[in-house]
Amino acid sequence: MLARVFSSALVGVEARVVDVEVDIARGLPAFTTVGLAETAVRESRERVKAAVTNSGFQFPRDRITVNLAPADMRKEGTGFDLPVALGVLTATGMVPQGAASGFLICGELALDGRVKPVRGVLAMAMEAGRRGMNAVMVPRDNGVEASVVRGIRVFAVGSLSEAVGFFKGIHPLVPEPPFDGLEPGAGSCPVDFSDIVGQHHAKRALEIAAAGRHNLLMNGPPGSGKTMLARALPSILPTLSFDEALETTRVHSAAGLLDRSTPLVTIRPVRSPHHTISDAGLIGGGQNPMPGEVSLAHNGVLFLDELPEFKKRVLDVLRQPLEDGDVHIARARIKVTYPSDTLLVCAMNPCPCGYATHPGRECRCSSVQVERYQERISGPLLDRIDLHVEVPAVSFDELSGRKQAGAEPSAAVRARVVAAVARQSHRFKDLSVRFNGQMGSREVRAFCQVGPDSRDLLEAAVKRLGLSARAWMRCLKMARTIADLEGADAIDTPHVAEAIQYREIFSRADEREPWEATCPS
Incomplete structure (x- = not known):
C-alpha cells in the first residue's frame, strides 16, 4: 500500500516542495523515516502514532516506511507531522486515494490530534502558488498568514480528525477569506522630528539617509540626542509596498517571530541589538541556520548603538551584507541565503569617556585610549557607511527653547522623502535597483x-x-x-x-x- 502527499521544507526563507511517500508492507511493526530527516522530523513517528490513535483511527501494525523526497535536501522542523499522518491514513484506506492531491499540507500534531502552528507558512503558501497547486492545508493559527498570498485557496484545520473528515467529504471546510489588510500603513512613531531640540545638521543627514537608503554613523558625546534621532528615523520613512511587505513578512515567518494577530508586516522593521550579540545572532547562522538581526531588519532599519562596544569580528561580518544586500551562509550540508537590504544607522561616542568633543566637559582619555577606541571600527566598515555626522552637545539656549522656533515636523520631512523615492522608482523602473544607495x-x-x-x-x-x-x-x-x-x-x-x-x-x-x-x- 503506497500513498503520496505533498508538504514543504524551509531552506533559509525559501520553501521547497517535499514529496511525502508512505509505504505500508507486511512485516514486523516498524516506523522508518528516510530522506535526510533531522531529529525533530524523525521524532514525528511518536507524535503521529499517538495523534492517529487518540483521534479515533486505527494505526497499522505493519512495517511503515516514510520517504521525504528529494532525499538529498535536509528536512527539519515539525511541519511534516500532519502530511505524514494523512499519508499513513491514505495508505490504509481511511482517506481516499488522491483526495489530497494538489494540496500542500503542513502542521505539527499534538498527542491528542490537535494541529499546532509552524513557522514559515507564508513561504510555503507562496511556493504552492508558484507551483500551480490547488490549495494549501495549514494549522488554524496559520490560516490568516497563508491567506496573504493571492490566488490560492487556504484551508485551516484545528485537528487531524477535521482534516480526515474534509478529505473524506463528510466535514466541509470554508476557505480562508483573502487577507484584507493589504494596504500597508505608516504606523506610529514615538518620536517626531519636532520633538528633537536642535541638531539640524543631523536631522538633515537622516533625511538624506531615508531618501536614498544611505548608511549613517552619528558621533557625539553622551546626551546629545543620537538615540533619539535614530528613534525618530522611522517617522520619515516611506511606507512599505505590498511586495516589500511580503518579503519582510517571509523573513519574520521563517524565524518564527510573526505575530499571529498581524500576519502581514506593514511597518518597516527597526531592530536594535545589544552590543553583546554574536556574529551568528547579527547576520544569521547557527547549527540550524536562522535569520539574524540584519535580515530581520530587511526593508527597515538596523540601529547599532555604542558601535565600538561591539566585537570587532561581529562588525566585520557586516561588510558583505551591507555591500550585497544578502547574507550567504554555508555549512557542511546546507547553504542558505537571507535578504539583508537594510538601512544601517550607528551611534558612537568620540572617546571612551565620551566627552572629547563636549564644550563644557573635560575629556579624561589619553590620546592612546582615544586611538584604540576608534580603531575598534575597521576602515573597510567605515568606508561602507555613507554619512558620517557629528552630533554636538545641545546648548542651554536650545534646551530652554530660545532657539527652538519653527521646528519642522516629521510629516513635512517625510513628504520630501516620499517624493525623492518616487523619482528614484521612476529612474530605476527597468532595473533591479530601487534606491540611489544601491x-x-x-x-x-x-x-x-x-x-x-x-x-x-x-x-x-x-x-x-x-x-x-x-x-x-x-x-x-x-x-x-x-x-x-x-x-x-x-x-x-x-x-x-x-x-x-x-x-x-x-x-x-x-x-x-x-x-x-x-x-x-
Missing part, C-alpha cells in the same frame, strides 16, 4: 553625471581626505539623493559639496573644510 558603478556612470566645477570639487576632496574609490562613488550617490530631495534633474555643485562634508567622521565644528561653506546649515 547603485553599482554602471548606474553611477549613467545617472550621476557632474559638471566641471563639481568634478574639480570631488578631485580636491579625494586628495584632501584620501577617499577610496568606494567612498568617491558613495559621494556621487549621496549627491544624486540630495538633488532628488530638491527635485533637480541634474547634480549641481552644492549637492556635491553637501555630500562631501559627510565623509569626515571626527571633524570638529571649528575645523570645517572650505567646501562646507557652500552647504546648507
Whole structure:
C-alpha cells in the first residue's frame, strides 16, 4: 500500500516542495523515516502514532516506511507531522486515494490530534502558488498568514480528525477569506522630528539617509540626542509596498517571530541589538541556520548603538551584507541565503569617556585610549557607511527653547522623502535597483553625471581626505539623493559639496573644510 502527499521544507526563507511517500508492507511493526530527516522530523513517528490513535483511527501494525523526497535536501522542523499522518491514513484506506492531491499540507500534531502552528507558512503558501497547486492545508493559527498570498485557496484545520473528515467529504471546510489588510500603513512613531531640540545638521543627514537608503554613523558625546534621532528615523520613512511587505513578512515567518494577530508586516522593521550579540545572532547562522538581526531588519532599519562596544569580528561580518544586500551562509550540508537590504544607522561616542568633543566637559582619555577606541571600527566598515555626522552637545539656549522656533515636523520631512523615492522608482523602473544607495558603478556612470566645477570639487576632496574609490562613488550617490530631495534633474555643485562634508567622521565644528561653506546649515 503506497500513498503520496505533498508538504514543504524551509531552506533559509525559501520553501521547497517535499514529496511525502508512505509505504505500508507486511512485516514486523516498524516506523522508518528516510530522506535526510533531522531529529525533530524523525521524532514525528511518536507524535503521529499517538495523534492517529487518540483521534479515533486505527494505526497499522505493519512495517511503515516514510520517504521525504528529494532525499538529498535536509528536512527539519515539525511541519511534516500532519502530511505524514494523512499519508499513513491514505495508505490504509481511511482517506481516499488522491483526495489530497494538489494540496500542500503542513502542521505539527499534538498527542491528542490537535494541529499546532509552524513557522514559515507564508513561504510555503507562496511556493504552492508558484507551483500551480490547488490549495494549501495549514494549522488554524496559520490560516490568516497563508491567506496573504493571492490566488490560492487556504484551508485551516484545528485537528487531524477535521482534516480526515474534509478529505473524506463528510466535514466541509470554508476557505480562508483573502487577507484584507493589504494596504500597508505608516504606523506610529514615538518620536517626531519636532520633538528633537536642535541638531539640524543631523536631522538633515537622516533625511538624506531615508531618501536614498544611505548608511549613517552619528558621533557625539553622551546626551546629545543620537538615540533619539535614530528613534525618530522611522517617522520619515516611506511606507512599505505590498511586495516589500511580503518579503519582510517571509523573513519574520521563517524565524518564527510573526505575530499571529498581524500576519502581514506593514511597518518597516527597526531592530536594535545589544552590543553583546554574536556574529551568528547579527547576520544569521547557527547549527540550524536562522535569520539574524540584519535580515530581520530587511526593508527597515538596523540601529547599532555604542558601535565600538561591539566585537570587532561581529562588525566585520557586516561588510558583505551591507555591500550585497544578502547574507550567504554555508555549512557542511546546507547553504542558505537571507535578504539583508537594510538601512544601517550607528551611534558612537568620540572617546571612551565620551566627552572629547563636549564644550563644557573635560575629556579624561589619553590620546592612546582615544586611538584604540576608534580603531575598534575597521576602515573597510567605515568606508561602507555613507554619512558620517557629528552630533554636538545641545546648548542651554536650545534646551530652554530660545532657539527652538519653527521646528519642522516629521510629516513635512517625510513628504520630501516620499517624493525623492518616487523619482528614484521612476529612474530605476527597468532595473533591479530601487534606491540611489544601491547603485553599482554602471548606474553611477549613467545617472550621476557632474559638471566641471563639481568634478574639480570631488578631485580636491579625494586628495584632501584620501577617499577610496568606494567612498568617491558613495559621494556621487549621496549627491544624486540630495538633488532628488530638491527635485533637480541634474547634480549641481552644492549637492556635491553637501555630500562631501559627510565623509569626515571626527571633524570638529571649528575645523570645517572650505567646501562646507557652500552647504546648507
